[in-house]
Amino acid sequence: MSGVTWGGSLAGVTNPDVKLGYNAPRNGPDGKPIPTPDSSLPSSVMVQLVSSTGSTTFPPIDVPINSTTTQLEALVHNLLNPDSDDDSDDDDDEVEKKKKKKKRKVESTPYAFYLSPHINPSGTTSTPEDKELTTSLLDAIKSFNSLATSTSSPPIVSTEKTLTVTFQPLAVYKVRPVTRCTDTMPGHTEAVLHVQYSPSGRHLASGGGDTTVRFWDTNTALPKFTCTGHRNHVLTVSWSPCGTHFASGDKSGTLIIWDPSTGASKFTYKAHSKWITGISWEPMHRNEGKGERIATSSKDGLVKVFNVRLQRVLFTLSGHTDSVEAIRWGGEGLIYTASRDRTIKVWGAEDIEGTKAGKLVRTLTGHGHRVNTLALSCDYTCRTGPFDHNGLNDGSADAMFARAKSKYTEIISQAPERLVSGSDDFTLFFWHPTTSKQPVKRLTGHQQAVNCISFSPSGRHFASASFDKKVKIWDGRNGNFLHTLTGHVGAVYCVAWSSDGRYVVSASKDSTVKLWEVGETKAKETLPGHADEVYALDWSPNGRSVASGSKDRTIKIWKH
Numbered sequence: 216m217s218g219v220t221w222g223g224s225l226a227g228v229t230n231p232d233v234k235l236g237y238n239a240p241r242n243g244p245d246g247k248p249i250p251t252p253d254s255s256l257p258s259s260v261m262v263q264l265v266s267s268t269g270s271t272t273f274p275p276i277d278v279p280i281n282s283t284t285t286q287l288e289a290l291v292h293n294l295l296n297p298d299s300d301d302d303s304d305d306d307d308d309e310v311e312k313k314k315k316k317k318k319r320k321v322e323s324t325p326y327a328f329y330l331s332p333h334i335n336p337s338g339t340t341s342t343p344e345d346k347e348l349t350t351s352l353l354d355a356i357k358s359f360n361s362l363a364t365s366t367s368s369p370p371i372v373s374t375e376k377t378l379t380v381t382f383q384p385l386a387v388y389k390v391r392p393v394t395r396c397t398d399t400m401p402g403h404t405e406a407v408l409h410v411q412y413s414p415s416g417r418h419l420a421s422g423g424g425d426t427t428v429r430f431w432d433t434n435t436a437l438p439k440f441t442c443t444g445h446r447n448h449v450l451t452v453s454w455s456p457c458g459t460h461f462a463s464g465d466k467s468g469t470l471i472i473w474d475p476s477t478g479a480s481k482f483t484y485k486a487h488s489k490w491i492t493g494i495s496w497e498p499m500h501r502n503e504g505k506g507e508r509i510a511t512s513s514k515d516g517l518v519k520v521f522n523v524r525l526q527r528v529l530f531t532l533s534g535h536t537d538s539v540e541a542i543r544w545g546g547e548g549l550i551y552t553a554s555r556d557r558t559i560k561v562w563g564a565e566d567i568e569g570t571k572a573g574k575l576v577r578t579l580t581g582h583g584h585r586v587n588t589l590a591l592s593c594d595y596t597c598r599t600g601p602f603d604h605n606g607l608n609d610g611s612a613d614a615m616f617a618r619a620k621s622k623y624t625e626i627i628s629q630a631p632e633r634l635v636s637g638s639d640d641f642t643l644f645f646w647h648p649t650t651s652k653q654p655v656k657r658l659t660g661h662q663q664a665v666n667c668i669s670f671s672p673s674g675r676h677f678a679s680a681s682f683d684k685k686v687k688i689w690d691g692r693n694g695n696f697l698h699t700l701t702g703h704v705g706a707v708y709c710v711a712w713s714s715d716g717r718y719v720v721s722a723s724k725d726s727t728v729k730l731w732e733v734g735e736t737k738a739k740e741t742l743p744g745h746a747d748e749v750y751a752l753d754w755s756p757n758g759r760s761v762a763s764g765s766k767d768r769t770i771k772i773w774k775h
Contacts, residue, residue, distance in 0.1 A: 256280055260352070260374050264291060267383035268628045271295075275377045281353045288326050291382050324384050327675060329692075330355045331379040332371045344693045345381060349734065352380070383629060385673065386715035388604055390758035391775035392730055393720070396744045397760075398436035398772040402429055407764030409452045409751050414599045416757030418475060420461055421764055422449030428463045430475055433760070436772060440478025444471045453494040455509075456600030457615065460523060462509055464491025470511055472523050482526050487513035493542040497564065498597035499619035501548060510550055510564075512539035518552050520564070520573070530573035532562050540586060546593040546623050547632055547649050549576065553586035559636055561648050577652040584639035587666050592633040592674035592691055595712070596626045599756050604714050626674060630692055635677055637665030643679055645694030656694040660687055667709045671716035676733060678719050680707035686721050688733065700731050702738045711754040711761070720761050720773075722749035728763050728773065744771055 261275045264287075273294050278287075329345035330352070348355045359372040372378065405424030412419050419431040428442040428449055447466040454461050460481070461473040468487035471480055490513065497508040508529070510520045518532035518539055537555035544550050548570065550562040559579040563570035570576055591597070601615035601622075634646040635658075643658040643665055663682035670677040674691045681687075686700040686707055705724030712719055718739070719731045726747055730740035751764030761773040 261377040390713040393773040400770040406766040412755040416755035456499040466490040489514035495544040499600040512542035555585040582638040590668035595672035682706040722752040
């Protein structure tokens with residue numbers, strides 16, 4: 216087997232049986248030259264690679280200090296599959312063919328890498344936070360050590376010690392960036408206020424100021440059903456994770472549950488005395504696939520939890536002293552609500568250890584003004600339930616429940632449930648809400664109110680949108696700031712992620728939708744076409760299209 220060029224020696228590999236069969240690129244993943252080590256730094260360092268779940272730990276390996284993420288990815292592939300014989304299947308039996316198919320699948324998996332510090336920066340006592348490798352190991356070491364308060368301070372990452380690098384698998388599939396409008400769907404006679412794809416990504420629904428809910432055929436771009444049960448603006452809509460129920464809430468406080476296969480109303484209830492601000496379904500993995508419970512928040516300061524099958528209120532959550540602006544039903548049996556009273560409350564959604572359904576668990580404080588928006592690291596997983604990125608599920612109720620539970624277990628094994636809140640005080644707060652009422656971090660940078668936050672499907676990143684015309688990208692593991700996305704010339708109302716987490720779209724008062732690639736600060740695409748402000752936005756879970764809803768009364772579909 217031929218040798219491997221890393222830009223440095225691999226003679227010090229601790230395990231000589233590991234075969235590293237790949238050709239190292241001359242440039243990093245961003246196309247820029249691989250960084251050259253400083254003369255004061257060694258040419259190689261000892262690295263111990265650890266999986267994000269902790270289930271796999273490799274022995275320390277001597278690697279060049281300027282190793283890129285691409286090279287580390289190739290190293291992980293070979294460590295996970297050390298048998299790098301010829302891949303030809305011609306003379307193999309079925310068992311060997313299956314082994315090689317599995318190997319090729321492993322080798323196609325992309326990874327993110329995180330470097331752990333050895334010590335806290337001088338003068339701090341907080342828990343050290345890992346730093347993501349975006350270009351190379353050398354750049355991450357330099358970035359860490361630049362935090363040292365003086366030249367006499369010990370390095371935060373010492374090249375004389377073994378470095379711990381955590382690797383986390385990313386989505387294997389890739390979503391193609393949307394670049395053009397393929398369909399314009401008229402029908403609403405007033406502004407389109409909310410759009411949402413079904414968990415499978417195969418169906419689309421919208422709510423508007425004309426009091427209607429509309430279900431659309433995504434293949435023909437024609438309306439399937441126009442539903443007229445509301446008597447006031449439809450402000451918020453939500454599909455159940457199983458895709459068999461659809462809920463809408465209006466400005467008069469009425470909640471309607473629809474059958475999306477027929478457009479018929481299943482259940483109408485005057486839930487609140489003022490308008491409904493949010494709807495959240497119980498995650499499928501918490502209810503054995505029944506999809507029966509739903510929670511609503513309102514300007515009347517109350518939250519109500521309903522059983523859709525029984526068609527009755529199970530309990531009312533009262534405790535906020537002002538309008539409840541946002542609601543999330545989490546994956547750990549808790550409901551989170553954000554209010555104009557500047558607090559976030561954590562409620563028990565079921566009887567579990569130490570928690571009673573309908574009872575207040577804790578109150579999160581810190582914001583100086585009303586809290587407008589909430590996002591959970593597991594939002595995408597809870598929303599899509601049993602469906603995979605192709606919009607497929609396993610069929611039976613038991614199988615769907617098992618699939619939803621498996622998906623949630625996988626994402627929560629990477630990190631515990633995280634919550635981010637956004638406020639009129641221009642800040643975001645990063646929380647571990649299942650265990651603590653103290654914020655992990657206060658995030659600053661926006662210059663006007665924060666009105667939308669969204670986690671990427673893996674929870675690796677989250678995006679915030681603000682009236683300051685900017686979108687910011689943050690590290691979903693610890694809340695660290697990463698990038699500011701500039702280009703909109705009006706307030707940004709909402710953001711949505713592609714299912715592979717590589718792209719974000721944003722909708723603005725400036726009548727455009729913009730597409731951003733994670734890691735870049737300038738828009739990859741600007742998508743004009745709407746004649747007025749864009750209020751609503753969603754990216755289909757199957758990754759195939761983006762839907763935007765506007766004050767101009769139309770919905771536009773964007774594809775590659």
